[in-house]
Amino acid sequence: MSKKERPEMTRKEALAVLHKIYNAVGWHLLSDGVSEEEKALNKQAFAAFLTLDVALHGEQAKYYSDGLCRLCYLRMGMEGILVHAKGQSFREPCCTTCFEQLKTENKIESIAVWDGDDWAEKGAPLCNY
Numbered sequence: 859m860s861k862k863e864r865p866e867m868t869r870k871e872a873l874a875v876l877h878k879i880y881n882a883v884g885w886h887l888l889s890d891g892v893s894e895e896e897k898a899l900n901k902q903a904f905a906a907f908l909t910l911d912v913a914l915h916g917e918q919a920k921y922y923s924d925g926l927c928r929l930c931y932l933r934m935g936m937e938g939i940l941v942h943a944k945g946q947s948f949r950e951p952c953c954t955t956c957f958e959q960l961k962t963e964n965k966i967e968s969i970a971v972w973d974g975d976d977w978a979e980k981g982a983p984l985c986n987y
């Protein structure tokens with residue numbers, strides 16, 4: 859690919875694309891019956907993402923609940939808040955931009971707020987952040 863054909867993309871955007879691809883197709887590496895090589899590859903993939911997340915987003919990116927937004931992978935999630943978006947299986951870190959978009963689209967199932975000891979679940983009607 860020549861320089862002229864190179865798409866305009868930041869390193870963070872490129873890493874976000876890889877995260878999303880892995881989320882879409884990497885699950886089979888966790889299923890029963892995978893080979894030892896595939897299990898090792900999955901561990902390497904996790905370590906590779908962690909290495910690049912920290913390199914591009916800073917040390918905070920290595921923490922799950924206060925780490926990268928798991929929707930866009932472009933920004934850090936809101937501190938002390940996890941979001942369960944409709945159609946998702948888990949509560950995940952979410953940045954303010956994605957949170958506002960989910961609110962606009964009415965796609966918030968619930969949120970959980972860290973109260974210092976545990977995560978306190980709050981229903982969608984209470985999502986007034």
Ligand SMILES: [Zn+2]
Pocket residue numbers: 927928929930931932933952953954955956957
């Ligand atoms: Zn986001």
